[in-house]
Amino acid sequence: MLTMKFGGTSVGDVLRLQEVVSIVKTFLHERPVVVASAMGGVTNILLASAQSAVERKNNAVEQNIQVLRDKHTAIARALIHDDARLTRLLQQQQALIDELANLYHGVALLKELSPRSLDAIASFGEILSCNQLSAILEESGVPSRFIDARTIIRTDSHFGEAAVDFPHSNKLIADLLVPLVAQNIVPVVTGFIASTEDGLTTTIGRSGSDYTGSIVGAAVDSREIWIWTDVDGVMSADPRSIKNAAVLSEISYREAAEMSYFGAKVIHPKTMTPAIEKNIPIRIKNTFNPSAPGTLISKATQSTASVVKTVTSIDNLSIISIEGNGMVGVPGISARIFSSLARMRVNVMMISQASSEHNVCIVVPKTDCDRAVKELRNEFAIDIAKKIIDDIAVQEPMSIVAVVGEGMRGTWGIAGKTFDAVAQAHVNIIAIAQGSSELNISFVVEQKEAVAAVQAVHDAFYH
Ligand code: ADP
Ligand code: ASP
Ligand code: MG
Numbered sequence: 001m002l003t004m005k006f007g008g009t010s011v012g013d014v015l016r017l018q019e020v021v022s023i024v025k026t027f028l029h030e031r032p033v034v035v036a037s038a039m040g041g042v043t044n045i046l047l048a049s050a051q052s053a054v055e056r057k058n059n060a061v062e063q064n065i066q067v068l069r070d071k072h073t074a075i076a077r078a079l080i081h082d083d084a085r086l087t088r089l090l091q092q093q094q095a096l097i098d099e100l101a102n103l104y105h106g107v108a109l110l111k112e113l114s115p116r117s118l119d120a121i122a123s124f125g126e127i128l129s130c131n132q133l134s135a136i137l138e139e140s141g142v143p144s145r146f147i148d149a150r151t152i153i154r155t156d157s158h159f160g161e162a163a164v165d166f167p168h169s170n171k172l173i174a175d176l177l178v179p180l181v182a183q184n185i186v187p188v189v190t191g192f193i194a195s196t197e198d199g200l201t202t203t204i205g206r207s208g209s210d211y212t213g214s215i216v217g218a219a220v221d222s223r224e225i226w227i228w229t230d231v232d233g234v235m236s237a238d239p240r241s242i243k244n245a246a247v248l249s250e251i252s253y254r255e256a257a258e259m260s261y262f263g264a265k266v267i268h269p270k271t272m273t274p275a276i277e278k279n280i281p282i283r284i285k286n287t288f289n290p291s292a293p294g295t296l297i298s299k300a301t302q303s304t305a306s307v308v309k310t311v312t313s314i315d316n317l318s319i320i321s322i323e324g325n326g327m328v329g330v331p332g333i334s335a336r337i338f339s340s341l342a343r344m345r346v347n348v349m350m351i352s353q354a355s356s357e358h359n360v361c362i363v364v365p366k367t368d369c370d371r372a373v374k375e376l377r378n379e380f381a382i383d384i385a386k387k388i389i390d391d392i393a394v395q396e397p398m399s400i401v402a403v404v405g406e407g408m409r410g411t412w413g414i415a416g417k418t419f420d421a422v423a424q425a426h427v428n429i430i431a432i433a434q435g436s437s438e439l440n441i442s443f444v445v446e447q448k449e450a451v452a453a454v455q456a457v458h459d460a461f462y463h
Helices: 012-026 040-054 059-080 083-110 115-139 166-182 209-219 251-263 267-279 334-345 367-379 381-383 416-425 447-461
Strands: 003-007 032-037 144-147 187-189 193-195 200-201 224-229 250-251 282-286 295-298 308-321 350-353 359-365 391-404 441-444
Touching: 003 012, 003 209, 012 032, 012 059, 012 115, 032 115, 032 209, 032 295, 032 367, 040 083, 040 115, 059 083, 059 115, 083 115, 115 144, 115 187, 115 193, 115 200, 166 209, 187 209, 187 381, 209 224, 209 267, 224 267, 224 381, 250 251, 251 267, 251 295, 251 308, 251 391, 267 416, 295 308, 308 367, 308 447, 334 367, 350 441, 359 367, 367 381, 367 391, 391 447, 416 441, 416 447, 441 447
Parallel strands: 003 032, 003 224, 032 187, 144 187, 224 282, 250 295
Antiparallel strands: 193 200, 282 295, 308 359, 308 391, 350 359, 391 441
């Protein structure tokens, strides 16, 4: 079997969908399982409309509902010619969008928008997209079945970024999909969405369809997991900001996880986990250029390419610094910082502590910053009153720049070359991660200087 995940751009318009059909047909002999995202931009529209609904901006909601209707019905009309199939698909689309409109209505009436409601709303993107993709495959003569992942992927109820229950899900996935594939039916599974034991809709994190691809691919013992996107593979930097970024032919699972964690949006960081467990290679491929070899992500890399593989950056971060001369030698401060933040489920991206111990910096997403600071002020209220801690200060917006590559340890001069390049670009480094893993060097700069820093470091290693 071969699991192929198609991203939002790849299922985003008529031409792309025709290409998807042609790709699936090319690999029919490999017995494909398809996983797909919502059409490009749809998840953002769904979530933005939810916000408009809670603010009772009815016109904005209605306009967006119309945009979604038009977007999907246009695809159906362009790509489905069989009358019965077209009528059925259009009816399904209308019914789904009517249901969505009801949800928005409920949100507006209650003036309440919980993470649970957001997940229910967000799920419509993948449902609409995969239902239509399955019909399009059938139209082109490929027997196919639409599979709502809520019936096969179980999670906890941490809405917005739910954790997968693997033992349960793996069995459900294999039991449903393997027999279908054996009958030469191509399953089209919704990415991104899942459900709790009680049947509530959850999502597994933004851009999570890659992760679904890997969950499904591992559960059915795929030969490989292919992630079809809109670039030729994983590149040495984000091609949108770094024009001379180069495609990497091979990287390791660890490198892929590290670079995606630090902002390489091309693959979701969790995608590697299920694949590693079964040692299934992941390949990143371009639907705009299907014959290009793409990037192979696997256990070992034979490639003797540069020690540094990518330079990435991640924006919209805040630095929280906790400082005070009284902190020196006081045991347990770091432990208290981390347990308070863990309690609030704040995602700590990076920590840096000055060796003098009187300053601890933590880097968190800007969206978590207010909650984090509030919790820390609470936790340290007495220490602040006693002047053990002088201040909890925030600086934002910040970016982390990360240089990632296996084998950086033991290679002298990588850090020196990195920081020299940043200095020569006149970018000020605000903090450097302490105890960073051997495959990355990461540091914080002001967001407005991030691209310049990435370009400078990229130029130093790729010329
Ligand atoms: P999809 O909708 O297929 O999931 P995404 O937009 O999530 O696609 O991811 C692909 C995009 O990731 C590319 O268009 C590219 O701009 C961006 N990107 C960021 N960093 C990298 C990188 N290091 N290599 C390749 N692409 C990257
Ligand atoms: N549609 C979801 C998102 O935009 C998941 C995905 O595309 O991977 O976040
Ligand atoms: Mg993506």
